[in-house]
Amino acid sequence: MSLIDYFAMHVVPKMYRGKGALHPAETGILTDNVSCIREYDVNIFFIRKNNTLIAIDAGYKNYPSFLKKAKKININPSDVKALFLTHVDPDHAGGLDIRQTNHFSDAEIYLGRIEENYLTNTYHRKQIGPFGLKNSISIKDGYHLLEDGEVTMIDDLKIQAYLVPGHTLGHMAYLVDDQLLFTGDSIALNKDGGWCFFDIFNYNSKLNIQSLHDLKNRINLSEIRYVFTAHNGFTDIASEAFRQTDVIPNLKKKGFVFDKTAPYDCFTDEE
Numbered sequence: 585m586s587l588i589d590y591f592a593m594h595v596v597p598k599m600y601r602g603k604g605a606l607h608p609a610e611t612g613i614l615t616d617n618v619s620c621i622r623e624y625d626v627n628i629f630f631i632r633k634n635n636t637l638i639a640i641d642a643g644y645k646n647y648p649s650f651l652k653k654a655k656k657i658n659i660n661p662s663d664v665k666a667l668f669l670t671h672v673d674p675d676h677a678g679g680l681d682i683r684q685t686n687h688f689s690d691a692e693i694y695l696g697r698i699e700e701n702y703l704t705n706t707y708h709r710k711q712i713g714p715f716g717l718k719n720s721i722s723i724k725d726g727y728h729l730l731e732d733g734e735v736t737m738i739d740d741l742k743i744q745a746y747l748v749p750g751h752t753l754g755h756m757a758y759l760v761d762d763q764l765l766f767t768g769d770s771i772a773l774n775k776d777g778g779w780c781f782f783d784i785f786n787y788n789s790k791l792n793i794q795s796l797h798d799l800k801n802r803i804n805l806s807e808i809r810y811v812f813t814a815h816n817g818f819t820d821i822a823s824e825a826f827r828q829t830d831v832i833p834n835l836k837k838k839g840f841v842f843d844k845t846a847p848y849d850c851f852t853d854e855e
């Protein structure tokens with residue numbers, strides 16, 4: 585197991601346990617055209633329009649209940665025509681890794697141009713003491729690289745990519761049909777609204793705060809019906825999602841619980 589996988593699967597769960605930081609949506613149908621699978625602490629989102637199915641992120645490597653959960657929400661993963669990665673951390677791009685079964689084998693893959701530097705290990709993910717954490721995911725060639733602001737049409741679905749650097753340097757948020765905003769690991773959400781994502785695994789939290797400020801100014805919040813996060817579910821009040829994104833929740837504070845309704849430990853239950 586690589587250092588970053590060890591960190592994602594063993595260190596992060598222990599550090600986060602009991603802090604209420606991770607509260608993804610349960611596997612299910614969320615809105616009229618969005619559904620999701622929960623893999624431990626993270627969501628994969630599916631958007632359907634007419635006969636077109638796209639996905640945001642790909643979850644973990646070798647997640648054991650993936651097919652069972654896909655069936656539960658009537659998703660055939662090989663029907664996914666295009667899959668947009670917010671970033672290439674192991675909980676988001678692991679499902680595309682070439683050393684395991686890729687359930688999205690027929691999907692065109694899209695990611696940010698800058699994010700590719702982690703796939704090629706041109707960038708280290710994070711420096712932890714003497715260790716430069718390297719990315720552990722390899723995805724097959726032929727993926728598409730997106731520029732900031734670029735619009736992609738997948739049949740009748742319009743997907744606009746917004747560069748939101750901070751968690752990683754090439755992190756993208758995606759706005760689908762001008763109404764559905766997928767923020768990946770840039771926003772942490774609880775009953776008080778959206779916050780800057782947790783510092784522990786951000787490459788640069790200050791940069792993330794600036795990026796969210798810019799994003800809020802670039803999109804038309806009044807048109808957005810839902811804002812989705814990768815680890816904290818979603819909200820139908822778009823302005824709430826940006827309410828205090830200039831503040832980093834302090835998980836280190838003794839007794840601090842970010843979301844009292846979150847599971848104690850997302851990694852222990854599979855269902």
Ligand SMILES: [Zn+2]
Nearest residue numbers: 673675769814
């Ligand atoms: Zn993540």
